Every structure is written in structure tokens, then in C-alpha cells.
Amino acid sequence: MSTHRSHSARRRHRRGGSTPASGRRRAGVLWAGLAALTVLGASGFAVAGWADDGEKAAGSRGSSPAPVRPTDRLPSAPSPSGPPAAPSAGPSGPVAAGSPAPPAASPSAPVIPATGPGTFVVAPGGSAQAGKGKVLRYRVEVEKGLALSAADVARQVEGVLADRRGWTADGRSAFRRVSGGAADFVVRVATPGTVDEICGRFGLDTGGEVNCNVADRVMVNLKRWLLATPVYAKDVTAYRALIINHEIGHFLGHGHVDCPGPGRPAPAMMQQIKGMRGCVPNVWPYDAKGRLVTGPTLT
Numbered sequence: 001m002s003t004h005r006s007h008s009a010r011r012r013h014r015r016g017g018s019t020p021a022s023g024r025r026r027a028g029v030l031w032a033g034l035a036a037l038t039v040l041g042a043s044g045f046a047v048a049g050w051a052d053d054g055e056k057a058a059g060s061r062g063s064s065p066a067p068v069r070p071t072d073r074l075p076s077a078p079s080p081s082g083p084p085a086a087p088s089a090g091p092s093g094p095v096a097a098g099s100p101a102p103p104a105a106s107p108s109a110p111v112i113p114a115t116g117p118g119t120f121v122v123a124p125g126g127s128a129q130a131g132k133g134k135v136l137r138y139r140v141e142v143e144k145g146l147a148l149s150a151a152d153v154a155r156q157v158e159g160v161l162a163d164r165r166g167w168t169a170d171g172r173s174a175f176r177r178v179s180g181g182a183a184d185f186v187v188r189v190a191t192p193g194t195v196d197e198i199c200g201r202f203g204l205d206t207g208g209e210v211n212c213n214v215a216d217r218v219m220v221n222l223k224r225w226l227l228a229t230p231v232y233a234k235d236v237t238a239y240r241a242l243i244i245n246h247e248i249g250h251f252l253g254h255g256h257v258d259c260p261g262p263g264r265p266a267p268a269m270m271q272q273i274k275g276m277r278g279c280v281p282n283v284w285p286y287d288a289k290g291r292l293v294t295g296p297t298l299t
Contacts, residue, residue: 110226114208115193116143123154127177130161131168136175136184143190146222156237157187160244165284167245167252170292185216185251187244195219210273211243213250220247229273231281242268242283249285260295267294 120141129135140154154177160166161175168174190198192208198219199205199212206212212219220243228239245268257269262278268285270277279295286292 112223113191116145116191118194119144120188121150122179123150124179126179127158129174129176131174133172133174137178139178139183139186141186141188143194148189153189156240157244160241165286167285169286169290185218187218189220189222189225191222195221211247213247218247231276238283245283245285256298257295258298265293
């Protein structure tokens with residue numbers, strides 16, 4: 001807001017006596033000029049008053065805070081995992097010196113605790129049987145304190161195990177999810193520290209990074225569930241299918257295999273996190289025609 005100053009005209013006292021004509025003319029010009037200044041000053045105050053009101057109105061309209069947008073936790077595809085984006089110039093180019101800088105883009109990276117309590121929430125309900133053959137009952141659990149819905153994780157696991165390109169394509173394996181009673185195996189999503197602790201009991205070193213299958217437990221590292229790997233960074237959902245198919249493949253007795261050749265689909269039992277070795281991404285044990293996708297056995 002600007003500060004406006006007004007000036008008052010001094011009154012000058014004239015001595016008595018007549019004023020010469022030239023003096024009267026000069027006086028007339030002087031008074032006309034003073035009158036014009038008076039009108040201009042009045043109009044200037046009027047404009048200044050209008051601008052002041054407008055600034056106040058604009059200030060009152062702009063005083064309410066902008067709505068805060070919540071930060072997203074789980075991306076369908078991680079962008080979530082990349083470094084914060086650097087501020088970019090606007091449509092008109094870089095910000096001029098002295099102008100307020102635009103706010104930086106907020107990264108949507110998920111929060112991944114290093115470890116957790118080691119206790120779990122069981123997904124409620126159950127599923128219908130998927131596949132023919134021996135029915136394997138399983139539970140889905142999520143470590144307590146995580147920002148994951150156990151029911152949502154269970155739905156995703158059910159979908160993977162029911163897919164016709166999954167292990168039911170062998171004609172011998174069938175799956176049914178339960179939430180109580182006996183279970184043949186359990187799928188657990190847990191923090192890296194908890195996965196390390198449970199897998200370490202059986203001599204496996206998961207290094208805070210990878211998943212494992214030990215005894216009747218399929219341990220899914222939260223980091224991999226949320227971030228996938230660079231190869232699957234744009235399709236985290238697909239990588240989740242690979243996690244389930246790979247670790248349950250171990251539970252069913254399948255070992256690691258290598259890439260069958262450049263340009264061929266990577267087997268689900270290949271350790272794709274260590275590199276694709278010329279294969280193209282694939283997350284299913286079988287192809288759409290029911291053929292097993294495999295490669296040379298690794299010892």
C-alpha cells in the first residue's frame with residue numbers, strides 16, 4: 001500500500017492598494033493554476049482511494065489458505081521411488097530475479113519402515129478354489145503398523161494364483177485362501193528387517209532387499225512390493241505377480257533357472273532382480289497356451 005501526502009496552499013496576505021494590470025494578469029494565471037492543481041489533487045485522491053479498496057479486497061480474497069493435498073503412499077507404478085523432481089521453468093521460461101520461486105513438486109515416494117514389530121494382521125474372509133488338483137490352503141498376512149490393507153493384498157494374491165498362466169496350469173495345484181484354521185502356507189508382506197529376521201532363521205541372507213520362501217512361509221519384502229525393480233518400475237502390479245509366482249514356485253519345489261536365450265520370455269523362476277541376461281520381462285510360470293516358461297537349471 002502506498003502512502004499519500006497532501007500539501008496545503010499557503011495563504012499570502014496582500015497589502016492594500018490597487019494592483020497593476022500586469023500584476024492582475026499574473027495573479028489570474030496563478031489562481032487558475034492553483035485551481036487546476038486542486039482538481040487534479042482531488043481526482044488523484046479519489047483514484048488512490050479506489051486502488052486502496054481494491055488491494056484490500058484482493059487481500060481478503062487471497063487470505064484463505066490453499067487446500068492441502070495429501071501425499072500419496074502407493075503408486076500403481078513407482079515414480080514413487082525416484083529422486084525428487086527438480087523445479088522446472090514455467091510456460092514463460094525461468095523465474096525472473098526477485099520473483100517468488102514456484103513450489104517444488106512433492107515426491108510421492110512410499111514410506112518404508114526399516115523394521116516392524118514382527119506381528120501380523122490376517123486378511124479376513126477367504127476365496128473360492130482356483131485350479132484343479134490338490135488344494136493348498138493359504139493365509140495372507142500384513143505386518144502390523146504398515147499402511148497396507150491386508151484385504152487388498154489378499155485380493156491381489158488371489159488374482160495371481162487364479163490366473164490361468166499361474167501354477168494352476170500344471171494341472172496338479174489348486175489354491176484356496178482361508179483366514180482361520182489350518183493352512184499349508186502363509187504369504188506375509190513385512191518390513192525389510194522382519195523379512196531378514198525370519199529368513200535368517202533358516203540361513204538365508206535377504207540383505208534387507210529381497211524376498212524368500214522358508215518352510216511354509218512366503219516372505220514378501222515391503223520394499224519390493226511397493227517399489228518393484230528398475231525393470232518393472234512402471235508396472236509394480238506385474239512385479240507383485242512375479243514375487244508371488246516365484247516364491248510359491250519354491251514352495252511347490254521349483255528351483256532357480258536361467259534365461260533360455262536372448263529375446264525369450266524370462267522364466268518366473270529366474271532371479272530377474274539380478275538382471276535379465278537378454279530375456280524380456282515375464283512374470284508368469286506358463287504362457288497363454290499353457291506351456292511352461294523355463295530355462296537352464298541353476299545349481
